Structures are given as structure tokens and as C-alpha cells.
Amino acid sequence: MQYKLNLNKVSTTLDLLKRNEKGVIADFDMHKVPLKLLEMGCLPGNAVELLEVAPLGDPIYLCINDTHLSIRKELAREIQVELVG
Amino acid sequence: MKKKIKVALIGNPNVGKTSVFNALTGLNHKIGNYPGITVDKKSGVAKLDDEVNATIIDLPGTYSINASSEDERIVLDLLFDPTNEDYPDVAIVVADIENLKRNLLLFTQVKELGFPTVLAINMADHMEEKGISIKIAELEKKLNTKIVLISAKKKLGIQELKQAVLDYKNFSIEPCLNATAVDTEFFSKLALTFSNLSVFKLWMIYSQDIKIGNIGKKEIEAKGIHLSENEIKKLQHKKTIKRYQFINDALKETYSRDVNKASDIRTKVDRILTHKVYGYLIFFFIMMLVFQAIFEWSSIPMDWIDEQFANLSTWVHEVMEPGKLTDLIADGIVPGIGGVMPFIPQIAILFMFISILEETGYMSRVVFLMDKLMRPFGLSGKSVVPLISGNACAIPAIMSARNIENPKERLITILVTPFTTCSARIPVYIIIIALVIPDTRIFGFLSIQGLTLTLFYLIGFLAALVSSWALSKYIKSERKSYFVIEMPNYRTPIIKNVVVNMYEKTKAFVVGAGKIIFVLSIIIWFLGAHGPGERFENAEQHITEVYQDKEVSEEELSEHIASYKLENSYIGILGKTIEPVIKPLGYDWKVGIAVLSSFVGREIFVGVLGTIYNVGSGDENDEDGRIKQKMAAEIWPDTGQPVFTLASGVSLMFFYAFAMQCTATVAIVRRETKSWKWTIYQLVFMTVLAYVAALIAYQLLK
Numbered sequence: 188m189q190y191k192l193n194l195n196k197v198s199t200t201l202d203l204l205k206r207n208e209k210g211v212i213a214d215f216d217m218h219k220v221p222l223k224l225l226e227m228g229c230l231p232g233n234a235v236e237l238l239e240v241a242p243l244g245d246p247i248y249l250c251i252n253d254t255h256l257s258i259r260k261e262l263a264r265e266i267q268v269e270l271v272g
Numbered sequence: 273m274k275k276k277i278k279v280a281l282i283g284n285p286n287v288g289k290t291s292v293f294n295a296l297t298g299l300n301h302k303i304g305n306y307p308g309i310t311v312d313k314k315s316g317v318a319k320l321d322d323e324v325n326a327t328i329i330d331l332p333g334t335y336s337i338n339a340s341s342e343d344e345r346i347v348l349d350l351l352f353d354p355t356n357e358d359y360p361d362v363a364i365v366v367a368d369i370e371n372l373k374r375n376l377l378l379f380t381q382v383k384e385l386g387f388p389t390v391l392a393i394n395m396a397d398h399m400e401e402k403g404i405s406i407k408i409a410e411l412e413k414k415l416n417t418k419i420v421l422i423s424a425k426k427k428l429g430i431q432e433l434k435q436a437v438l439d440y441k442n443f444s445i446e447p448c449l450n451a452t453a454v455d456t457e458f459f460s461k462l463a464l465t466f467s468n469l470s471v472f473k474l475w476m477i478y479s480q481d482i483k484i485g486n487i488g489k490k491e492i493e494a495k496g497i498h499l500s501e502n503e504i505k506k507l508q509h510k511k512t513i514k515r516y517q518f519i520n521d522a523l524k525e526t527y528s529r530d531v532n533k534a535s536d537i538r539t540k541v542d543r544i545l546t547h548k549v550y551g552y553l554i555f556f557f558i559m560m561l562v563f564q565a566i567f568e569w570s571s572i573p574m575d576w577i578d579e580q581f582a583n584l585s586t587w588v589h590e591v592m593e594p595g596k597l598t599d600l601i602a603d604g605i606v607p608g609i610g611g612v613m614p615f616i617p618q619i620a621i622l623f624m625f626i627s628i629l630e631e632t633g634y635m636s637r638v639v640f641l642m643d644k645l646m647r648p649f650g651l652s653g654k655s656v657v658p659l660i661s662g663n664a665c666a667i668p669a670i671m672s673a674r675n676i677e678n679p680k681e682r683l684i685t686i687l688v689t690p691f692t693t694c695s696a697r698i699p700v701y702i703i704i705i706a707l708v709i710p711d712t713r714i715f716g717f718l719s720i721q722g723l724t725l726t727l728f729y730l731i732g733f734l735a736a737l738v739s740s741w742a743l744s745k746y747i748k749s750e751r752k753s754y755f756v757i758e759m760p761n762y763r764t765p766i767i768k769n770v771v772v773n774m775y776e777k778t779k780a781f782v783v784g785a786g787k788i789i790f791v792l793s794i795i796i797w798f799l800g801a802h803g804p805g806e807r808f809e810n811a812e813q814h815i816t817e818v819y820q821d822k823e824v825s826e827e828e829l830s831e832h833i834a835s836y837k838l839e840n841s842y843i844g845i846l847g848k849t850i851e852p853v854i855k856p857l858g859y860d861w862k863v864g865i866a867v868l869s870s871f872v873g874r875e876i877f878v879g880v881l882g883t884i885y886n887v888g889s890g891d892e893n894d895e896d897g898r899i900k901q902k903m904a905a906e907i908w909p910d911t912g913q914p915v916f917t918l919a920s921g922v923s924l925m926f927f928y929a930f931a932m933q934c935t936a937t938v939a940i941v942r943r944e945t946k947s948w949k950w951t952i953y954q955l956v957f958m959t960v961l962a963y964v965a966a967l968i969a970y971q972l973l974k
């Protein structure tokens with residue numbers, strides 16, 4: 188799914204999304220993100236939605252590019268997203 | 273003779289590889305899963321047509337050929353080693369129709385390796401419900417491959433899949449995209465280093481540091497190729513992006529999904545199962561249910577099996593000529609094996625639950641719930657899977673730690689998993705609990721015996737946590753940890769999968785334990801029925817003289833003779849030698865022998881006691897050969913007190929809770945850690961802890 192980017196887009200990082208907030212992955216430092224996450228579909232331009240946050244605040248549960256996965260906030264912090272209106 | 277080809281099932285985790293495997297092969301599996309040997313891959317035979325049979329290999333799930341965990345490494349190693357006996361002629365890439373995009377990444381890599389490849393798109397039964405439509409013929413053209421739509425659950429398309437594999441010689445083995453375009457200059461230089469290998473293989477050798485034949489990273493570097501870690505990583509990232517671009521293009525016109533039909537059941541269930549209160553409550557409730565079930569559901573079949581073995585023993589005495597062989601069978605082998613077999617129902621129930629929890633997708637939610645809780649102990653949420661499976665058997669559990677990417681977390685998980693209460697402890701716990709814990713209930717339904725068992729499960733789990741906390745302070749980590757786990761969709765388990773899994777694991781237990789017990793009970797019977805010197809030889813004469821003036825019945829006299837013989841047999845002498853070491857724990861020498869021999873495997877404890885007590889009971893036509901009654905009747909000869917009391921019972925349970933009584937686990941730890949140092953540390957630490965805990969328990973309670 189391709190989302191049209193809003194002109195007044197809001198940039199943030201993945202760990203700061205709220206439940207059910209959607210965004211598009213913008214960019215990240217390739218050295219800080221494991222290859223595995225990319226291979227699972229976490230690539231610039233792909234849609235992302237935050238589904239749940241674990242009861243103790245970490246990890247988070249995401250849907251990226253149709254794949255449901257869970258990562259820790261320390262990793263999510265490295266990934267820039269643009270919120271979708 | 274029939275032609276035989278080799279087929280590997282490759283795919284992401286949870287796409288249904290094992291289900292496809294089961295559908296293709298029926299029950300003709302070969303797994304080496306017990307003492308020493310382990311399952312890396314499961315293989316089975318499928319009949320493709322009248323002429324051709326295929327050996328199917330079920331590989332661990334992987335997201336990519338680039339291995340980031342030990343589990344994925346197995347796939348990599350197999351696909352790059354033509355000399356491996358399992359090196360496939362054909363690859364079936366199994367994909368989930370709901371997430372074709374991600375699944376195709378692995379497909380493009382496998383195809384690029386040059387295998388004739390069939391793409392089996394599984395879960396086709398979901399198509400309508402999810403509003404998915406797919407143009408197979410067009411997609412086949414774009415991917416340059418054969419595609420079969422299947423449903424392993426509904427058994428659809430399995431025949432077509434077999435047909436497709438038969439035709440493998442006619443497949444194109446060209447890659448479906450040119451991923452080297454991300455850096456043409458570098459890759460054409462790389463291609464020149466060794467022209468007998470494809471540039472993709474050379475790249476994999478270089479970036480993953482593997483070898484094909486005698487070509488490795490060093491050899492490539494010697495030919496003037498040099499990239500830093502970062503440059504390698506950058507290229508890997510670029511290639512991944514390139515592959516996804518290709519996949520997106522291929523799927524654009526061939527695959528569509530009605531967004532409105534995306535079911536929200538998953539969302540609703542997730543909300544409950546990962547809820548901050550209900551989530552943990554449900555988890556706790558499920559665990560309680562499992563343990564209660566182990567105790568309650570299995571008691572009837574257990575008693576039944578127990579009885580059959582007791583009858584068998586009597587029957588052997590009745591129909592066979594009296595003599596050494598009869599004694600060996602009736603007093604050695606039958607009670608030895610009969611001591612363990614009653615635990616089959618419990619082990620089967622446990623494996624059933626674990627397999628259901630995995631099949632439904634619930635395990636991943638547990639990982640999600642527990643991750644933050646596990647971190648202070650130096651573990652991650654992923655350690656929960658080994659720690660829970662450890663409640664069935666430490667061997668597959670330790671192997672499942674391969675999913676943990678971080679080496680430190682993985683090592684700690686392996687080292688502490690044997691503390692969890694594996695099924696081999698059940699025989700020991702159950703029989704001791706039945707002997708020393710009263711059979712009463714609180715609130716009318718919670719049995720105290722069941723609670724005691726639950727308590728010992730908790731003790732095992734706590735021991736694992738505390739020791740991993742200590743280890744995490746001590747072990748240095750060289751790599752930053754990261755945590756990425758897929759949350760699969762919820763699925764109703766396929767009954768056949770659960771049954772097959774239950775059957776295989778239980779069989780492995782029975783055969784594995786049975787073999788050892790068979791040999792051990794022969795040895796122990798022999799050592800118990802023979803002895804050195806005069807005292808053993810003249811037992812009958814001696815005891816008859818001692819009791820000459822006293823009034824004893826015939827029966828009592830033969831009991832006395834038998835136990836005097838046992839004391840002076842080889843095993844008696846051995847037992848007496850170790851008695852000073854184990855007496856402070858509350859065990860007599862017979863229990864000591866059982867503890868010692870069960871170093872091979874905990875479950876052997878009961879079997880060995882069965883053999884010892886049977887050899888030691890003079891009565892040939894023992895009506896009630898049940899081991900429990902015999903244990904209850906055991907007394908200390910000097911004080912006349914029963915051997916199995918609350919104090920010695922609890923002491924035994926603590927000993928078994930902590931001791932590393934399983935040679936197969938020692939072997940697997942060595943294999944998985946590739947380190948004797950850690951293996952020996954673990955063994956010594958657990959044994960010392962077990963001894964000290966048992967000592968304290970006995971001294972406090974006696």
C-alpha cells in the first residue's frame with residue numbers, strides 16, 4: 188500500500204508512535220538496524236502501524252508492510268517515520 | 273529399482289512447512305532426537321508416482337539466506353554444501369498466501385542459488401475469507417518458476433505439488449532478478465575471482481564467511497577483494513531493497529487483497545492476550561491448567577499401565593521354567609521398564625499442550641509479554657520458549673535456543689534451561705509426592721499433590737532465573753543485542769500436526785529411556801543377584817541358623833534371606849560404599865544406587881528402584897509388584913523407620929530439581945555451546961547445588 192504523503196507531514200521515530208497510529212518509514216541509519224529487520228520488510232517507503240505496546244511499556248508490536256512483528260523500543264528509536272494523517 | 277530424489281522444504285517460520293511435510297510423507301518420518309543425536313532436519317519419504325520416491329527434508333524456518341541465528345545457519349550450511357548427503361535436487365519454497373511479499377524475498381535468494389525451485393503458496397483455504405486473488409500464470413512468468421497453490425490443512429494441491437516436483441529437470445534455474453545491479457563494478461570484479469562459482473555464491477561466501485569446497489573468504493580476499501564490515505552491510509541492505517522492488521513489481525498486477533476484508537479477530541484477541549492484567553492471568557491460568565491436566569487426566573491410564581507390568585511379571589514367573597533367565601526377565605527387565613512406562617500419558621499430555629501453544633501462535637504472545645520481565649535476568653523474551661519447552665525436555669528446548677540471535681543471551685539460556693522441570697523428572701516427582709504428600713484437597717478441588725508439583729515447577733523456573741541473573745553479571749557480551757520477532761496470525765491447530773508431534777516426542781522418550789533402562793536393569797539385576805565370597809553363597813544357611821529359635825513364617829524367612837543376599841551382593845557392597853555420602857541427605861544405599869544410575873537420565877530412578885526391590889523381595893509370585901507399595905514398605909534396618917518420609921522425599925525432590933541427571937543434555941549442551949568449559953561448569957554447579965539443597969531440606973525437615 189502506498190500512502191500519499193501529506194504536505195504538513197510530521198516526522199517522529201517509531202518508538203514514539205501511539206497505539207493505532209500509522210506512518211511511513213522514512214529513513215534510518217543502516218548501521219544501527221539489523222539486516223533481519225530490513226529483510227522482514229522494514230524499508231523506507233513502507234507503511235507501518237503500531238498495534239500494541241507490551242504491558243510493561245516495551246517491546247512494541249507493529250505491522251510493517253503486512254508483516255506483524257515485535258521489536259524493542261531501543262531499536263525502534265533508530266527508525267524515522269512520517270505520520271500519516 | 274525406484275528412483276529417489278531429494279527435496280528440501282524451505283520457507284519462513286510458520287508458513288506451514290511441517291504441515292506440508294506431514295501431508296507429503298504421512299507417518300514415514302525419520303528423526304534422530306534422543307540420546308546424543310539431535311534433529312537438525314526431519315526427513316521422510318513421499319511417493320511421487322509409481323517410479324519416483326522423494327526424500328523430503330523439513331528445514332528450520334528462515335527469513336533469508338543471510339543467517340542471523342544458528343537455526344538459519346543450518347539452512348545456509350545445507351544449501352551451500354553439495355557434499356552433504358541431504359543436499360537437495362529440488363527446493364520447494366513454501367510461502368504464506370497472506371504475506372507473499374515477505375515470503376518471496378527468500379524465494380528469490382533460493383532461486384538465485386540455482387536450485388530447480390517450486391513455489392508452493394500455502395494456506396490457500398484462506399483466500400476467499402481474506403479477499404485475496406492471485407494470477408498464477410502471470411506470476412509464474414514474472415518469477416520464472418513453477419507455482420502450486422496448496423492448502424496443507426485441507427489437503428488441497430498436494431497431488432499437484434508432487435507432479436510439479438517430478439518435472440524438476442525442465443525448470444529454469446536462472447535467477448529471477450539481477451541483484452548485482454546495485455554495484456555492477458564490484459560484483460563484476462567479484463565474479464572474476466573464481467569463475468567456476470556464480471557471483472551470488474561468491475558473494476555469500478564472502479559476506480557470510482562460509483566455504484564451498486576449498487573456496488572461502490580468505491581465498492577471495494587473496495584475489496584482491498576487500499570490503500569493510502560496513503561496506504558489506506551496505507551492499508546487503510541495497511540488495512534487499514532491490515529484491516523488494518522486484519517483488520513489488522511482480523506482485524503489483526498479479527496479487528491483490530481486499531483491505532476491507534482483513535479480519536479484525538486478530539486485533540481483538542491480541543488486545544486480550546497482551547493485556548496488562550488479563551494477559552498475565554491467562555498465561556498463568558494456562559500453565560496451571562497444563563499441570564493439573566498432567567496430574568488428573570493421566571492417573572487412570574497410569575494405573576492401568578502399572579498394573580499390566582505387575583501382571584506381566586507374575587505371568588512370566590508362572591509360564592516360564594524357574595531359573596536364572598526367568599528371574600532376569602521377571603525381576604530385572606520387566607520391573608525396570610515397568611517403572612518408567614506408566615509416565616507415557618503424562619509426557620504425551622505435556623507435549624500435546626506445548627505443541628498446541630506453538631501451533632496456535634500463542635507462544636509469540638508469551639514472548640512479547642515476557643520480554644521486559646526477562647531482561648533484568650540477562651535473558652530476552654525469546655528465552656521463554658526454551659524455558660517453557662524445557663518443561664517437556666531439555667534437549668529440544670536447548671536446540672530451540674538457536675532462535676536467539678544474541679550469543680550471550682543464547683549461552684545463558686542454554687546453561688539455565690536444564691533447571692526447568694523436564695518430563696523425565698515427572699516419574700520421580702509423582703512417585704515421591706504420592707508417597708509423602710497427603711492426598712487431600714483445598715477448596716474442594718485443588719489437590720495438594722498437584723500444588724506440590726506446581727511448586728516444584730516454580731522452583732525449577734526460579735533456579736533458572738536466579739542463575740541466569742548471576743551469569744549475566746559474569747559473561748561479557750561482545751555484540752549488542754537486538755530483538756525482532758514475528759507475531760504470527762492465530763490459527764486453529766491442525767490435529768494431525770499435534771498428534772504427530774506428540775507421537776514422535778513420546779516415542780523418542782520411550783525408546784531412548786527404554787534402551788538405557790533395558791541395559792541398566794540387566795546390569796543391576798546381575799549385580800544384585802550375584803555377590804562375591806562366602807557371605808552371599810551361604811546366605812540361606814546363615815539366615816536359617818540365625819532365625820532357628822525364633823518363630824518366623826516361611827514367607828518372612830525367605831524375605832530375610834533375600835535382603836541379606838542383596839546386602840552382600842555386588843550392588844549391595846557398592847551401595848554401602850557410597851552410603852556415607854548420601855546418608856546425610858536421608859537416602860539409604862538402595863536409593864543411592866538409584867540416584868547414581870540415574871545420572872544417565874532421571875526417569876531411570878524409578879526403574880532402578882523397581883529392579884532393586886524386586887530382586888530383594890524373596891517372594892517369587894509377588895502378587896502386588898507395584899513399585900509404590902514397595903517403596904512405602906521400605907524401612908531402615910537399624911531403626912525400623914520408613915525410608916521414604918517427608919524429609920527424605922522432599923530432599924530427593926530437591927536433588928532432582930537441581931541436579932544435571934541427564935547425559936543426553938550434557939552432550940547437547942556441549943554441542944550447542946561448542947565449549948567443554950561451559951558444559952563442565954554447568955554440570956559441576958548443578959550437582960553441587962543439588963547436593964547442598966537436598967542436604968538442607970533433609971536436615972531441616974527430619
Ligand SMILES: Nc1nc2c(ncn2[C@@H]2O[C@H](COP(=O)(O)OP(=O)(O)O)[C@@H](O)[C@H]2O)c(=O)[nH]1
Pocket residue numbers: 283284285286287288289290291292333394395396397398422423424425426630631632633763764765766769
Ligand atoms: N488455515 C491453514 N492453516 C495452516 C495450513 N498449513 C499450516 N497451517 C497452520 O499454520 C501453523 C504453522 O504451521 P507449521 O507447519 O508448524 O509451520 P512451519 O513453522 O513452517 O513448520 C500451524 O498452526 C498450522 O496448523 C493451511 O494450509 N491452512
Ligand SMILES: [Mg+2]
Pocket residue numbers: 289290
Ligand atoms: Mg516446522
